[in-house]
Amino acid sequence: MSAETVELICPAGTPAALKAAIDAGADAVYLGYRDETNARNFPGLNFSRPELADGIAYAHDRGAKVLVAINTFPRAGQPEIWHQAVDDAARLGADAVILADIGLCAYAAKTHPDLRLHLSVQASASSAEAIRFYHQAFGIRRAVLPRVLTVPEIAALGAAVPVEMEVFVFGGLCVMAEGRCALSSYVTGQSPNINGACSPAAHVRYIEKGDKVISQLGGFTINTFGSGEPAGYPTLCKGRFEANGKLSYLFEEPTSLNTLDLLPELIAAGVTAFKIEGRQRGRAYVSAVVKAFRQGVDAIRRGERPPAFALDGITEGGRQTSGAYERSWR
Amino acid sequence: MSPQDRERSSRPVDPPFSPVLLAGLALAPVPPRLLQPLFDAILAVVRRRHPDILDRLAPYPEAVIGIDPVDLPFVLLLEPAPERPRLTVCRDFAGAETSALIRGPLAMLFALAEGRIDGDAAFFSRQLVFEGDTEVVLALRNAVDGAGIDLEADFAATLGPLARPLRHLVGVGSWVFGRLARDMDLVRSALLGPALRGADAQSARLGELEEEIGTLRRSLRHRESRA
Amino acid sequence: MSAADKAGKKAAEKTGKPGSLTLGPVLFNWPAETWRDFHFRIADEASVDSVHLGEVVCSKRQPFFEKYLAEVIERLTAAGKEVVLSSLALVMTERERQDVSALAEVAGMLVEANDVSVAAALAGRPFVIGPYVNVYNEGSLGYLAGLGAVRACLPAELPAATIAILARQASVEIELQAFGRLPLAMSARCYHARSRNLHKDGCQYVCGDEPDGMEVDTMDGKPFLTVNGTQTMSYHYLDLLPEIGALRRLGVDRFRLWPQSCDMVAVAELFRGVLDGRLDGAEADARLAELLPNVAFANGYIHGRPGNALVDEGLATG
Structure with missing residues (x-):
C-alpha cells in the first residue's frame, strides 16, 4: 500500500456531518440508519432512508463514497430488520456495507453478490485466520481491525491476509476488544451488540453535589469531578474505580486516540484506510479532525511528515493516546 | 475563551464581561412575557426551515427541556411534542417540571446550535452543564447539530x-x-x-x-x- | 426431514433427558498444583458431565498448568467425564496463533472455539462454540452448525426470549452459563498489571494474587466489577438455580458452572439436584446462599434486565 491510495474514512452521524466531512476532504463517510442496526444507535442521530439517498448523491457528486454500517448482531427471531437494512443499502447505491454478524454476512453475500462487504471492528477479527475466514466464507474485501493490535502486529497481519485493512486513527478508544464487551449491558441492560449503544444516555445521570459533579451510569458512580477538572461522559471503561484500596482510572483515562504521528508507519504496515471515530460527535468535530487528517495524508504523499495540529480542545479529557498501536499501552 | 481563564465551578462560567453578560444586564428589567413572541417566532422558523430537528426529537413527545443561558436573566422551556411544539420563556424554572436541563453561556449555546463548536468538547471542558435525562439532552444536541443551522x-x-x-x-x-x-x-x-x-x-x-x-x-x- | 420434524424430534429428545452440567475452564490464574488438585477432586466427586480445560484469558499463563494437563485429562476421562479443550478468547500474537493451530490438530477430543479463528480452524469436525464467540441469532448459529458445531454456550447477555428462539431452531446442543462470575469483556491490556503500575509484558503474574479476581468498587464504595488479568468480570456471581426448570422447558440442554475458589463440588451438587428433579429450584437457591454467605448474586440478563440485577419473579416460559 502507499500514501497514494490510502483512504480517509470519516464519521457522519447526521446529514450535516456528512456534508462537513466531505467538504473537509473525506474520501468516504460511514454512517448508519436511525435504528438498532448500527453500533451508534444514539438519540437524535443517524439517517432515514431518504437522508441516506440524499447523502449518497451528495457524496457521489463529489467523488466520495458512502459506507453503511449495519454492525450490530441481529436479534433472534427478527433478522428481517437487518436484512432490510442491507437490501436498502444495496438498492440506494451504497459503496459498501460494514457488517459484524456471521449470519448477516452470509445473507449479504448470498443475496447481494455484487455488494462490497467490509468486516466491522465489532467482529473483533484480530488474527489472520479470523480475517481469512470472513474472506473465504463471505468474500469480505476489507477488515476494520480491532483496536487491540500493535503496528508490527498489523504489518504481520497485512502480509497474511488477502483483504484491505482499515484502522482507527482518531477518536474514542474502546479499551476492550470490540464486539465482545458486555460491560454496558451488565450495568444498563443496553448492549452495543444488541441495541447499538454503549453506556446509553438514558441511563446516565449527572448529580451536582456541592462543588462536585457526580456522573452515574445505571446507578453506579463512574466518576466525580471537582471544580477545575474537565468532565467526561460516563463511558464505564473510562471511569475512576477503586481496587485494592487505590483509586484510579483502572481501565483507561478519559482520552482520545490520536495517531497522526503514526500515519507513515501505518501506511508502511500496509493499511489501506484510515478511520476517524465519532459519529456521535458534532459537525465542528468532524470538520476539524477530517481537515487535520486530510492535511496529514496529503503531507505524507508529498514525502513530508504530517503537520502537528492542535486537537486538544476536542479530545476527551483534553488527553490523547496512541492506544494499543504502542506495545507499552498493554 | 481559553479554559484556564475560566473560574471553575459546577456551573458553567462565562468569560468576564462577555457581550452576552452585558446584554443580560440590559435585558434584566424586561418581563419574560414581552420576549415570548420572539421565541414563538424562533420556533416557527425552526419548524419551517429545519423540520428534521423536531423529527429527530419525535421519540420524546413528553419531554420538557430547560435551557438556561446563564448570562441572561431568563430561561427557556422547550417542549418538542411533534404536533404542538412550544418554546416558552420564563424568569426561572420555578414550578416547571423539566425532564432535562442545559446550562451554558448564550454565546456557547448559539455556537452549539450552529455546529461551530463540538458539544462533547464543550461539555468535556465543563462550559456546558447537563442535568436530568441525558438521553433527551443528547437527542436535542444531535438533532440541532445535524440540522445545519445558520442563525x-x-x-x-x-x-x-x-x-x-x-x-x-x-x-x-x-x-x-x-x-x-x-x-x-x-x-x-x-x-x-x-x-x-x-x-x-x-x-x-x-x-x-x-x-x-x-x-x-x-x-x-x-x-x-x-x- | 423437515425443519418442523427436526424441532419436534429435538423437543422429544430433550424432555426425556435430565439436562447436563458443564464445568467451564478455570478462568483465574491459580497455582498449577491448586489447578491440578481442583480437577482431581472434580473427577472424583463432582456430578458434572463435562469439564473444560485450557487457558482462555491470557496466553502467558498457559505454561504453568500445562505440565499437569495430561494427568488431569486422564483422571477426568477415567471418571467418565467428557473433557473439552477450551481455546484462548483473544488471539493476536504469532505465539497465540500457533497455539490455536496446535489445538485444532488435537485428535480425539472436543475443542471449544472461543474465537472465530478457532471455529474456522475446526471446520469440518465436531466442535463447541464458546461464549466468547458472538452467537446472537439463528443465522450465525446455523452457519456455525454447518461448519460442524455440535454445541453452543451462548453469550452471557442474552435474554430468555432469544435463548428460547435459538433453542427451538438449533440443531446443536444449547448451553447456558448458570453459575459464577460472568466474563464480561476481554482486552489486549492487562488491568491487573495496570493496577500495580506494571505493563502486560512485565506483569509479574500479579493476577495470581486473587483466586477469584480483583474486586473493583465504585468511588462511593459500591462493589462493581472484578478484574482477572486482561479480562473484566462481574462482581456478582450468576445464579440461575431458580430459573433452571423454566430454561429446560425452553429447550436449554446444558448449564455451565464457572469455577470459583469455593466448594464447586457442593455447588455442582445443587445444580444436579435441580436438574434431576430431586431438589426444588428455590430450595437449592437458598442452600447456595448458605454455602456462599458473602457472595452477591445476580440473574438480570436472563430476565432481560441489566446483568447485575437480581430478579425474584420466575421466568415466563409461555
Whole structure:
C-alpha cells in the first residue's frame, strides 16, 4: 500500500456531518440508519432512508463514497430488520456495507453478490485466520481491525491476509476488544451488540453535589469531578474505580486516540484506510479532525511528515493516546 | 475563551464581561412575557426551515427541556411534542417540571446550535452543564447539530420591517452594546429580530416594548454617567 | 426431514433427558498444583458431565498448568467425564496463533472455539462454540452448525426470549452459563498489571494474587466489577438455580458452572439436584446462599434486565 491510495474514512452521524466531512476532504463517510442496526444507535442521530439517498448523491457528486454500517448482531427471531437494512443499502447505491454478524454476512453475500462487504471492528477479527475466514466464507474485501493490535502486529497481519485493512486513527478508544464487551449491558441492560449503544444516555445521570459533579451510569458512580477538572461522559471503561484500596482510572483515562504521528508507519504496515471515530460527535468535530487528517495524508504523499495540529480542545479529557498501536499501552 | 481563564465551578462560567453578560444586564428589567413572541417566532422558523430537528426529537413527545443561558436573566422551556411544539420563556424554572436541563453561556449555546463548536468538547471542558435525562439532552444536541443551522441566514430573512425598532434598541446602550462583537449580532438578530416581527401584529405589545426600551435607555444612561 | 420434524424430534429428545452440567475452564490464574488438585477432586466427586480445560484469558499463563494437563485429562476421562479443550478468547500474537493451530490438530477430543479463528480452524469436525464467540441469532448459529458445531454456550447477555428462539431452531446442543462470575469483556491490556503500575509484558503474574479476581468498587464504595488479568468480570456471581426448570422447558440442554475458589463440588451438587428433579429450584437457591454467605448474586440478563440485577419473579416460559 502507499500514501497514494490510502483512504480517509470519516464519521457522519447526521446529514450535516456528512456534508462537513466531505467538504473537509473525506474520501468516504460511514454512517448508519436511525435504528438498532448500527453500533451508534444514539438519540437524535443517524439517517432515514431518504437522508441516506440524499447523502449518497451528495457524496457521489463529489467523488466520495458512502459506507453503511449495519454492525450490530441481529436479534433472534427478527433478522428481517437487518436484512432490510442491507437490501436498502444495496438498492440506494451504497459503496459498501460494514457488517459484524456471521449470519448477516452470509445473507449479504448470498443475496447481494455484487455488494462490497467490509468486516466491522465489532467482529473483533484480530488474527489472520479470523480475517481469512470472513474472506473465504463471505468474500469480505476489507477488515476494520480491532483496536487491540500493535503496528508490527498489523504489518504481520497485512502480509497474511488477502483483504484491505482499515484502522482507527482518531477518536474514542474502546479499551476492550470490540464486539465482545458486555460491560454496558451488565450495568444498563443496553448492549452495543444488541441495541447499538454503549453506556446509553438514558441511563446516565449527572448529580451536582456541592462543588462536585457526580456522573452515574445505571446507578453506579463512574466518576466525580471537582471544580477545575474537565468532565467526561460516563463511558464505564473510562471511569475512576477503586481496587485494592487505590483509586484510579483502572481501565483507561478519559482520552482520545490520536495517531497522526503514526500515519507513515501505518501506511508502511500496509493499511489501506484510515478511520476517524465519532459519529456521535458534532459537525465542528468532524470538520476539524477530517481537515487535520486530510492535511496529514496529503503531507505524507508529498514525502513530508504530517503537520502537528492542535486537537486538544476536542479530545476527551483534553488527553490523547496512541492506544494499543504502542506495545507499552498493554 | 481559553479554559484556564475560566473560574471553575459546577456551573458553567462565562468569560468576564462577555457581550452576552452585558446584554443580560440590559435585558434584566424586561418581563419574560414581552420576549415570548420572539421565541414563538424562533420556533416557527425552526419548524419551517429545519423540520428534521423536531423529527429527530419525535421519540420524546413528553419531554420538557430547560435551557438556561446563564448570562441572561431568563430561561427557556422547550417542549418538542411533534404536533404542538412550544418554546416558552420564563424568569426561572420555578414550578416547571423539566425532564432535562442545559446550562451554558448564550454565546456557547448559539455556537452549539450552529455546529461551530463540538458539544462533547464543550461539555468535556465543563462550559456546558447537563442535568436530568441525558438521553433527551443528547437527542436535542444531535438533532440541532445535524440540522445545519445558520442563525444569521435563518433569521436575517425574518427581520422585515422591524429592523428600525431593533436598531433603536441596540442604539440604547452604546456603553454596553458598543463593545459587542459578532456574538451580540447573533443575539440581536436571533433574539430580537423575530420578537419584534412577531410583535408587529400586536401593536399593543409593541408599545409596551418601546416603553421598556425607554426605561432601559434611561437606566443605561445612569450607569454610563456613573462610569 | 423437515425443519418442523427436526424441532419436534429435538423437543422429544430433550424432555426425556435430565439436562447436563458443564464445568467451564478455570478462568483465574491459580497455582498449577491448586489447578491440578481442583480437577482431581472434580473427577472424583463432582456430578458434572463435562469439564473444560485450557487457558482462555491470557496466553502467558498457559505454561504453568500445562505440565499437569495430561494427568488431569486422564483422571477426568477415567471418571467418565467428557473433557473439552477450551481455546484462548483473544488471539493476536504469532505465539497465540500457533497455539490455536496446535489445538485444532488435537485428535480425539472436543475443542471449544472461543474465537472465530478457532471455529474456522475446526471446520469440518465436531466442535463447541464458546461464549466468547458472538452467537446472537439463528443465522450465525446455523452457519456455525454447518461448519460442524455440535454445541453452543451462548453469550452471557442474552435474554430468555432469544435463548428460547435459538433453542427451538438449533440443531446443536444449547448451553447456558448458570453459575459464577460472568466474563464480561476481554482486552489486549492487562488491568491487573495496570493496577500495580506494571505493563502486560512485565506483569509479574500479579493476577495470581486473587483466586477469584480483583474486586473493583465504585468511588462511593459500591462493589462493581472484578478484574482477572486482561479480562473484566462481574462482581456478582450468576445464579440461575431458580430459573433452571423454566430454561429446560425452553429447550436449554446444558448449564455451565464457572469455577470459583469455593466448594464447586457442593455447588455442582445443587445444580444436579435441580436438574434431576430431586431438589426444588428455590430450595437449592437458598442452600447456595448458605454455602456462599458473602457472595452477591445476580440473574438480570436472563430476565432481560441489566446483568447485575437480581430478579425474584420466575421466568415466563409461555
